[in-house]
Amino acid sequence: MNNKYTQIEIKILKAAKNIFLKKGMGGARMQDIANQAEINKSLIHYYFKNKQTLYEIIFNQVFSIVAPKINRIINDDSSIENIIRNFTVSYFSFRQRHPHLSTFVIHELNENPGFFEKLKTHAEFPNIDKFKAQVDKEIQQGILIPLDAEQLFINIISLNIFPFIAEPFIRGLTNCDQRTYKALLNSRKTEVADFIINSIKRK
Structure with missing residues (x-):
């Protein structure tokens, strides 16, 4: 993972990758990513704005x-x-x-x-x-x-x-x-x- 990201961002990106690979863009939900990363969903929005950016x-x-x-x-x-x-x-x-x-x-x-x-x-x-x-x-x-x-x-x-x-x-x-x-x-x-x-x- 690119070292330009913080540890929390890397955690979010790893979770997002797992969810997107399983469900694709259309099937993935931000809550799924938050659950996978074991963080609050609002924290994802703080770092990455929206699902499209993450995707x-x-x-x-x-x-x-x-x-x-x-x-x-x-x-x-x-x-x-x-x-x-x-x-x-x-x-x-x-x-x-x-x-x-x-x-x-x-x-x-x-x-x-x-x-x-x-x-x-x-x-x-x-x-x-x-x-x-x-x-x-x-x-x-x-x-x-x-x-x-x-x-x-x-x-x-x-x-x-x-x-x-x-x-x-x-x-x-x-x-x-x-x-x-x-x-x-x-x-x-x-x-x-x-x-x-x-x-x-x-x-």
Whole structure:
């Protein structure tokens, strides 16, 4: 936590993060945060004015964890195959360490598109220009089949994220208990990458 905050502010922010990750902006109440921090609600208003102020601080903190990892992988000086494999392994490992963060970011961006415009000025906001250039280069070299780089990026994101955000739905369809589903997700670290790479590489 940033050392510009006092101890009481850090306590409030930690409580707010827990509540926002569980309930999102719409479902969270200042009283929930006060209860979690074990302080009076008026004290939160004294330090942070309102829920929106708290939310934007927390969202930026969470985004600053998620975004740099995406940026480092997709802007790596490597082949598209390596980028796909690194993204898949890194994303699944990240989800195991931070199970709620990426889902929170995706949900909140969809709920608050206006706030998304603010984030686009963030220094760590992901940029896929280098990724697109590498895709075009490998198409010209005959490594990849002709394809749209943006569609490929959407496929990479979707195939990695969907099994986590749709876990209850998929477990219901596949009749998986939690332990079996966890093993299924672990196998997808290589399964997803193999599937995408086999579909785009020139035979």
